[in-house]
Amino acid sequence: MSTQTTMKQLYIFLIAVLLLSTSAIYWGENTTVPAAKKALDVEAMTVEDALLMLGDDTMIHYMSNVDPKLVAVGEELIFNGWTTRDGKKTDRISHYFVCTDCHSVSREFEDISSQSPEDRLNYAKEQRMAFLPGSTFWGIYNRTSFYNKDYIKKYGDLVLNARDSLENAIQVCAKYCSSGRHLEDWELEAIMHYYKSLELKVKDLSLSENDLKNLRKYGQLKPEERKELIQKMKDSYVQGYDATFLETMPREERRYGEGGDVANGEFIYEASCLNCHANGRLTYLILGKNKLDARMFWRNRKNYKDKSLYQIVRHGTFSKPGRRQYMPLYTKEKMSDEQLNDLMAYIKKLAEK
């Protein structure tokens, strides 16, 4: 018997003992609870615990517990870029960005197995959320692959060690994506605890009642049934978000808003563009919902320059000495060509053209 198999069984045993002992305490306090309510509340379980319970391998960044104090520190680092340590304000991770400028910390899809930009936009509209270029931190703990697909075009070898390691991915983001610095060990640990606090629960997955039932009686499942259930669970959420970089749309393919959804476009302008450009929050280019700004974009609609939305959305700008803050690009998954056309439809309307 291999060591790995032994470890798996040990985990299953320990989790089972933990669950049994918890149940025992519960029964001890109230012996009149009906038998039906004593069943395993699998929906409240974390996806990681459920997968381990079924015999799945541990993830590289497996964490056995969440420390609320570290979660609070990690949250501050994510939102502010700094925290207070030994009574002193710590050095900012980046002078230009905080993590939440590009990443949200909440659910972004109704069905979290989807990567469709349309589904993402619809959910953002319903929830009145920002429509950001980065993937959400909610559930990032459960992902196994980062900086996928075309990110190698932008960051080269830097992403090779970050693709299968959440810790390394965080470091690449802190140093390069945010034009900042590498994290110290305590910062990385705090952020990992914060991510762990945002991990997926079984109830977040779209599992059928039958799958949940099987999960509750996992002890009675055959090995192949367990494998099948593990796979079903993993198919219920995204293991690693794709990132397809698109070239600037050729002029002859641009529709300049024709047939576009103006309401969608207005939302994208507000929830994407103005998220950074309103009041010049992150940039020197101040944008608002006004005719002059819209006319600048409309005037440049046929160009292959930064002021053309067709160009800037797909390429962003680059960090360079003297101006480290830059605009990240929107991948195909984060903004579709159709949505870009919706945005142009709104720009056209705002420009009164």
Next chain:
Amino acid sequence: MKVRIVALAITTLLVSAGHAQEVQETFNGTRILNGHSTETLKAKVLQFRIEHRFGDMAGANGGIDNFFGFDNAADIRFAFEYGITDKLMVGFGRCKGTGAPYAGLLDGFVKYRLLTQTSDNRMPINLAVLGTSSLTYAKKVDDLSLIQSYPEFAHRMAYSAQINISRKFGERVSVALMPTYVHRNLVNTDDVNGLFALGAAFNVKITKEFGIIGEYYPTFQDATLRTDLSNSLSGGVEWTTHGHNFKIVLTNSRGFGETQFIPYTYSKWIDTDANGKKVAGQFRLGFSITRNFKL
């Protein structure tokens, strides 16, 4: 918890009308042309400024002989300015000085934006207060009839205080009023130490990036005093890009800073020559280039 509330505000409410409240870009940049605007640098932004005023374009000292003023420099200023908060900024610079009377100037200022115009007109204006000072370190001269003799160290200093009020009408037109008090510790006998001026300016945006600007700083003075002096009248165009703001200005004033261009503008757009004939020419081109660095 506090962090989470801030986060929620950012991630979920940005799409609401919250960001549309404050009117933006009443003027592009912290200066209108010679004088200040109500705008301040954002917190932790360091701005490097290079400002230049050439020699007379025409008239007795202009024309082709000095390539319409390009061969001469009336004044040159290099400065670092910094946003301490989004409302409070400071600046420190060094000017060549016009030599009439100041040369070799160090200058500093503090500007605080008290009010910001809102789109719903609950606050109809922008208002900033400004305090500037300048110190000349030029070697003093022996002729005690000249200001440059600087009998005491304090005589090298001059100050100004300004209330800067502006309003943007619609998307394109902005106007400003700048009541200013300038105090110089040492002046000529035909001058006053404390001088009031009421600046006025406008900015018309042709496009998002390109605008036309006018600025005038009339002083209130005893007609029997300061008879050689004129008021600063300037016109210009500006071109704004990300992180840069270029201004090209035509002005009759020569020096930079409120302690120079308000009390010591000698040049006139239209002057009278030796024959009593009116000629134009004592105005000059100038430019300012700014570069922002986020610290």
